Amino acid sequence: MILDEIVEASKDEIVEFLKQLIRIPTENPPGLNYDKIISVLRDKLEEFGYKTEIIEGNKEFVRFGNGNRPNLVGYLGNGNVRIAFNGHYDVVPAGEGWSINPYEGIEKDGKVYGRGASDMKSGIVAQIYAVEMLKRAKLLPSNVKIIQTIVPDEETVGNKNAGTYCLREIYKKNADYVIFTEPTGPDNICNGHRGAIWAVVKIYGKKSHGGFPQLGIDAVKAVAIMIERLYSSLSNITSKYNIVPEAGKKPSILVGTVKCGTWVNTVADYCEFSIVRRLIPEERIDEVRESILRLLRDVSSETGVKFDYDEFYAVDTVVSEDGRLIDALRKAIREVRGVDPNVVLSAGTFDIRFTVSEGIKSINYGPGRIELAHSTDEFVYVKDLLDSIKALGRVLLEVAKGS
Structure with a gap:
């Protein structure tokens, strides 16, 4: 498939962007360098043709840390099939004991190391480049509207937070589907959490x-x-x-x-x-x-x-039951990874609770592996990153085709 060829040809560009994001320490708490990473991400979305806006998260919901809580929203296309992506840019503190600098973004032996490599700056890269690769392959359907949402404060949770919770109206107004890119493994389809x-x-x-x-x-x-x-x-x-x-x-x-x-x-x-x-x-x-x-x-x-x-x-346990997204992902993973994927719940919670509670069809699929999240010497496999981009691109094609 031409999409796969373009993804492979863009490997260096994709990996370099992930390294760039890792090199911005966005530790939460307290919420470091949020404005800096949003500037980089906004530039990337606008370079790729998105109209963007910043929605400041409500500081009343910030229990740990301080400072601005910017949410980045990017819009591309005007079709009637409205697909949103969600990724968070905050990371847990790196702590001690690393064998490499956690904020250097080192690539070695087919892996990119650093805090956030798995959870979940690789997910942000995957959701942005899945759309961009379809564009470059001239495959992006004209009947889709893409909404990129990149948020803070997922790591510090809360019944309300300054990130995804504050974008509920954006999703209700603009999205039929929301795809999260949290780390649950590239061979798994995640439809909720404990x-x-x-x-x-x-x-x-x-x-x-x-x-x-x-x-x-x-x-x-x-x-x-x-x-x-x-x-x-x-x-x-x-x-x-x-x-x-x-x-x-x-x-x-x-x-x-x-x-x-x-x-x-x-x-x-x-x-x-x-x-x-x-x-x-x-x-x-x-x-x-x-x-x-x-x-x-x-x-x-x-x-x-x-x-x-x-x-x-x-x-409580959150489960999203949308069969269409699951079927589209199952087909895509089989094609890209050559395996029959598992439908799983995540052992950790994540922001899908905010969209499922609004009745929006939601699913999670990302390149990171959950057992590497928050770990010392955290990394993501480059192959997993590229494969997730190929799979997410196929999901967009499949959902658009059936609408």
């Missing part, structure tokens, strides 16, 4: 001298008990749903941060810790929440501490 609860627990005790800690109420000790019981509280149930990666078929809990104490020789009167509880589809979110609160209440009663439970994100 549920999740994110919360911060604040523990209040009483100070005393370290020489006679019995006179205080030790917030650290109480938190240690709470954390141990939380980790021990998970059931051993395995989901019947096809969830990637495989480990996502079981419920999980993560205490990602603990902040306690003011001095080595003082009983801590305050401590806080975060909880991320992932739910499999067989679990009920209200029952899981109540089990967490019951555990916290029990430890509070046993130790004498008080606590506040600040839940700032709660979402």
Whole structure:
């Protein structure tokens, strides 16, 4: 197919653009270099013929970090088949322990390394170049309208956020379909995600001298008990749903941060810790929440501490049932990858919840592999990137042809 030939011939250009995006550290929190990357992306869309606008995200929804939250929207064509893409440009902090510079964008052994290589700057590149490659091949159907949406603040989640949540009216007005390009593997069709609860627990005790800690109420000790019981509280149930990666078929809990104490020789009167509880589809979110609160209440009663439970994100399992997008992707992946794709749920949540809740037909397909997301020495395979561009191009052709 001529599309495949043009994609392969454009390999260097495509990979170089991904490297350019990786070299802009858009860590969130706090939300670094957002305006800088939006400038680069806007220039690229306008170079490719899009009309663009910036929609500033509502800062009231920014719980972590500060600064502008620009959303980039690009419009191409005026057809009656309206297809939107969605990708987020923020990345989680790189952290320590990398064997390479996480923001150098190194290409080696058929891989491009860097924070965001998999999650999900490669997805942004794929959605932009899938359309551009069709244009260069003179295959882009005249009956389509393409909407590129490139957003912030996916990584810090929230029941509302300054990214996709703030574009709901754009999608309702302009899109019949939304294709997300999150990393769920180039051989998988992702139609939703597991549920999740994110919360911060604040523990209040009483100070005393370290020489006679019995006179205080030790917030650290109480938190240690709470954390141990939380980790021990998970059931051993395995989901019947096809969830990637495989480990996502079981419920999980993560205490990602603990902040306690003011001095080595003082009983801590305050401590806080975060909880991320992932739910499999067989679990009920209200029952899981109540089990967490019951555990916290029990430890509070046993130790004498008080606590506040600040839940700032709660979402149930989300499943998009649109067969047309699934069928188009299944056909495309078979042609490009030579495999029969799996239809899966993601173990992590992503912004598809905002479009599915509005009744918009939505699906996810991206080049990154979910097991590499947020990892040290994160990378994406160049072949996966090119193949995803070929597959997404075919999906556009298939959806336009059937309308």
